[in-house]
Amino acid sequence: MSLLSLEAIDVHYGDFQAIYALDLHIEEGETLAVIGANGAGKSTMLKTIAGLLTPTSGSVVFEGRDISRTPPFKRVPMGIALTPEGRKIFRSLTIEENLKVGAHAKRPGPWDLAKIYEAFPLVADRKDRLGVNLSGGEQQAAAIARALMSNPRLLLLDEVSLGLAPVVVEQIYDALPAITAQGTTVLVVEQDVNQSMKVADRVQCLLEGRTVLEGAPANLSRDEIAAAYFGI
Amino acid sequence: MQWLNAVIQGVLLGGLYALLAAGLSLMFGVMRIVNLAHGVLAMVAAYLGFIFVNNMGVPWYLAILIVVPIMALVGYALQWGLFNRALSKGGLAPLLVAFGLAVVLTQLLQEIFTADNRRIQIGELGTASIQITDSIYLGWFPIITFIVAVLIIAGVQLFLNRTPLGRAMRAASDDPDTVKLMGIDNRRVYALSTALALATVGLAGMFIGMKTQFSPTYGDLVLIFAFEAVIIGGLGSLWGTLAGGIVLGVAQAVGSQINPSYGLLIGNLVFLAILAFRPQGLFPKAVTT
Ligand SMILES: Nc1ncnc2c1ncn2[C@@H]1O[C@H](COP(=O)(O)OP(=O)(O)OP(=O)(O)O)[C@@H](O)[C@H]1O
Ligand SMILES: [Mg+2]
Numbered sequence: 001m002s003l004l005s006l007e008a009i010d011v012h013y014g015d016f017q018a019i020y021a022l023d024l025h026i027e028e029g030e031t032l033a034v035i036g037a038n039g040a041g042k043s044t045m046l047k048t049i050a051g052l053l054t055p056t057s058g059s060v061v062f063e064g065r066d067i068s069r070t071p072p073f074k075r076v077p078m079g080i081a082l083t084p085e086g087r088k089i090f091r092s093l094t095i096e097e098n099l100k101v102g103a104h105a106k107r108p109g110p111w112d113l114a115k116i117y118e119a120f121p122l123v124a125d126r127k128d129r130l131g132v133n134l135s136g137g138e139q140q141a142a143a144i145a146r147a148l149m150s151n152p153r154l155l156l157l158d159e160v161s162l163g164l165a166p167v168v169v170e171q172i173y174d175a176l177p178a179i180t181a182q183g184t185t186v187l188v189v190e191q192d193v194n195q196s197m198k199v200a201d202r203v204q205c206l207l208e209g210r211t212v213l214e215g216a217p218a219n220l221s222r223d224e225i226a227a228a229y230f231g232i
Numbered sequence: 233m234q235w236l237n238a239v240i241q242g243v244l245l246g247g248l249y250a251l252l253a254a255g256l257s258l259m260f261g262v263m264r265i266v267n268l269a270h271g272v273l274a275m276v277a278a279y280l281g282f283i284f285v286n287n288m289g290v291p292w293y294l295a296i297l298i299v300v301p302i303m304a305l306v307g308y309a310l311q312w313g314l315f316n317r318a319l320s321k322g323g324l325a326p327l328l329v330a331f332g333l334a335v336v337l338t339q340l341l342q343e344i345f346t347a348d349n350r351r352i353q354i355g356e357l358g359t360a361s362i363q364i365t366d367s368i369y370l371g372w373f374p375i376i377t378f379i380v381a382v383l384i385i386a387g388v389q390l391f392l393n394r395t396p397l398g399r400a401m402r403a404a405s406d407d408p409d410t411v412k413l414m415g416i417d418n419r420r421v422y423a424l425s426t427a428l429a430l431a432t433v434g435l436a437g438m439f440i441g442m443k444t445q446f447s448p449t450y451g452d453l454v455l456i457f458a459f460e461a462v463i464i465g466g467l468g469s470l471w472g473t474l475a476g477g478i479v480l481g482v483a484q485a486v487g488s489q490i491n492p493s494y495g496l497l498i499g500n501l502v503f504l505a506i507l508a509f510r511p512q513g514l515f516p517k518a519v520t521t
Binding site: 077094101 | 412417
């Protein structure tokens with residue numbers, strides 16, 4: 001049984017359909033990268049998994065349970081955590097307070113403040129600063145750390161590399177092995193194909209709300225990916 | 233000496249205004265709700281106090297211990313049943329709901345209690361005072377009111393700064409959607425915020441009812457004072473609200489010293505001056521959004 005399955009979900013914003021009968025399966029312990037151009041529906045898909053959006057048809061199944069209509073705050077205690085696009089660090093809270101808010105669900109597990117500071121030295125250095133006073137890279141690291149504080153079984157990362165310098169992106173991705181080593185299943189969404197190919201066991205490419213290519217990075221050629229990515 | 237006396241009386245009065253304003257500040261801070269029913273809710277608390285103290289003979293301090301939890305429950309129910317729905321509609325809905333609530337509650341109070349002036353009896357405490365110098369006497373009741381107000385404001389601010397629920401309230405204020413991703417039910421956080429806000433309104437309403445004559449429409453004046461204190465102080469923290477209340481209280485007391493009929497006028501002028509020259513208030517939020 002997959003840890004998470006999307007079964008033929010349609011997702012709408014009002015009259016506009018962003019996702020069409022999308023299927024996705026992720027096994028426990030796996031790292032899956034979902035790639036796609038702007039507007040492919042990647043963030044929409046993650047929001048649907050996290051519960052901020054409800055599919056208009058089809059279902060979201062987590063550990064065999066249909067959670068399509070479960071509100072987002074009840075999915076966190078089940079073990080689903082999303083690091084949203086744009087990081088969404090609480091601006092008027094310090095970084096440490098942000099982390100503590102992340103631990104609100106009190107899920108038991110390997111991550112606590114001490115562990116986080118060990119794995120993310122960048123976050124430890126900035127723990128007493130207000131969220132608003134962090135650089136983009138610091139915010140991204142803090143946002144991932146905050147999601148980990150809920151000790152998720154499934155960690156959803158939306159556009160980790162967006163707007164960050166390559167060095168910073170490297171630094172942040174360097175923390176990923178420490179996360180997956182805990183058995184955490186990771187779903188990364190990226191526009192940056194190279195970065196996600198490096199870390200993922202499997203890649204799924206979206207185009208206009210549909211899957212156009214799927215497979216292990218080793219089995220996919222650059223041309224194949226480029227064609228799927230741009231829809232040519 | 234008269235002036236010093238006026239300033240001291242003003243500071244004491246300001247404590248009450250700050251307490252009154254704290255709930256308004258809290259609801260706006262956490263949920264961006266401008267609670268136009270704030271004043272009349274203080275009057276609801278005053279009438280509850282009137283029933284317990286004047287009709288049933290409960291001592292005033294016990295009546296406070298009964299009225300405050302009742303108001304907190306009212307707050308929870310109002311938020312859950314009314315304001316949360318309005319918030320999900322967005323735009324002007326919460327403001328209109330608050331306005332409607334204010335109108336309905338004022339009418340209801342008038343229906344039940346008539347428009348007659350009332351006052352919660354506190355016996356000789358109402359007139360007991362302590363002499364500071366030859367010409368300065370401080371009433372015990374204003375002193376008690378001030379101390380309670382400062383303690384409550386400090387307590388609420390510490391609660392917001394230090395506790396998990398307080399942190400959740402501040403986080404929800406920053407970003408209500410992201411808070412859900414932390415496993416927090418923001419509707420429940422809102423309900424608890426309004427419960428806390430109305431607990432402070434309940435306390436303030438009781439003190440107003442013991443201090444002056446009130447009627448159902450007195451809530452309008454109460455709402456204005458609360459607004460002025462919040463705006464003068466700035467929306468950064470309840471310490472700002474405390475400062476705003478004190479500035480307003482001192483302005484009114486000094487105004488009354490100039491001419492007994494100038495009190496409200498000077499208070500309003502100081503408010504307008506702050507609005508014109510320092511619209512962010514005396515202690516604005518360090519973080520700008
Ligand atoms: N709140 C919204 N209201 C209406 N349409 C939306 C909304 N959010 C996204 N969309 C539309 O849904 C589609 C998918 O958007 P989504 O944000 O999921 O794309 P994405 O793959 O995450 O893109 P990007 O890489 O730019 O983040 C786009 O066509 C977008 O315009
Ligand atoms: Mg996106």
